[in-house]
Amino acid sequence: MEAKEISQAVVSRLPRYFRYLGELKDEGVERISSQELSKLMRVTASQIRQDFNNFGGFGQQGYGYNVEYLYTEIGKILGLDQTHRLIIIGAGHLGQAIANYMNFERRGFLIKGLFDADPELAGKMVRQIPVRPMEELEQFIQANNIDIGVLTIPKDGAAAVSDRLVKCGIKAIWNFAHLDLDVPDSVQVENVHLSDSLMKLSYNIRNSSES
Amino acid sequence: MEAKEISQAVVSRLPRYFRYLGELKDEGVERISSQELSKLMRVTASQIRQDFNNFGGFGQQGYGYNVEYLYTEIGKILGLDQTHRLIIIGAGHLGQAIANYMNFERRGFLIKGLFDADPELAGKMVRQIPVRPMEELEQFIQANNIDIGVLTIPKDGAAAVSDRLVKCGIKAIWNFAHLDLDVPDSVQVENVHLSDSLMKLSYNIRNSSES
DNA sequence: TAGATTGTTAATCGATTAACAATC
């Protein structure tokens, strides 16, 4: 679709642009220049223009960018114009927290199933979704056309579950387990390593009080 | 303490080194060369040596790195040799999930308190920690020498709570709320924007099947 | 038309990788 490969540095910034544009839109702002947006978001105007131009010209010289149009276009680039079907594997506190977070649904990320290895949890309802036993995993993925698997289980079982997901042809894994997954290039992985994040914070606390 | 400023790119990699070294240590591996570690972690040996040398020479020519020593040293660099006292603001699913995650405690991140604006939740126990009303926030931070505030509340109230935390002299905020906090430079912020992460995944799904 | 602001090229900066001398 796109001619040039977009770097992950750019991709990482897109959701933030999307968020700011959504807020501007809600406030009824019609147009914005890269300079105004720069001031608001605390990034350089140059970077904003470079980033947007990776995907084609969204602006107009002398005018700036139309907020609503730009918002919609970035949404499309992020793939938010189509729905995704998710399953959560690991119905512990974190898995349930994600299952209960309605905002993902709003954006087209539909939570279709919830799985857990613990037989005690089987049948438990989390927001109208029953927790299913792991044996039903493969069948459920195929029957429901699941494209994203969310891994919210301890690291020990995660590699094996990841392999099962890959074998079923899952497209992407949102990985909260504290290990690096080994999957083919065709499967996208996005890691959320909470303890890594907390350690970074710890580092920055220690090193902030320097002269 | 350190002479040169360490870039956040390097800091971001430290927890991952720490994790791999911890695993090697547990497996009883005594020493490792940058080349072996390179193969294991899938980063260049050059980068590993550069990264470590930001903090001084941890290795020995012709030998490599002592796993246990390196593990300990990186732990110190990350500030894991001291304990941190946390409070969680927002006792919803996500706040409770974090409160229940024992691994943080293992690393010296002690969850001392849990706060919520909802009076219905006040008094509820989460792993022996009672949920407190927001009015007690300032007093509790000072009395318990809290250094990290965890924000697991919806974005609407987050800016106001962040201001209150800053006024109490909190050192750091671990921010799960979906907005950018405006705090002085002396206060460290680490953002975990789950929906940003999910959008990145969505982007990569859409753009993976290209030739 | 004149002014504003983009799209885009060029310059700079920083991070990563390669190379190799130092040294265990």
Place this chain on the structure above:
DNA sequence: TAGATTGTTAATCGATTAACAATC
């Protein structure tokens, strides 16, 4: 000592910023 591997400098690569011509 010879071999291995670090620590560190130099080269490369990529990302960010600056500048400005194009154009609305």
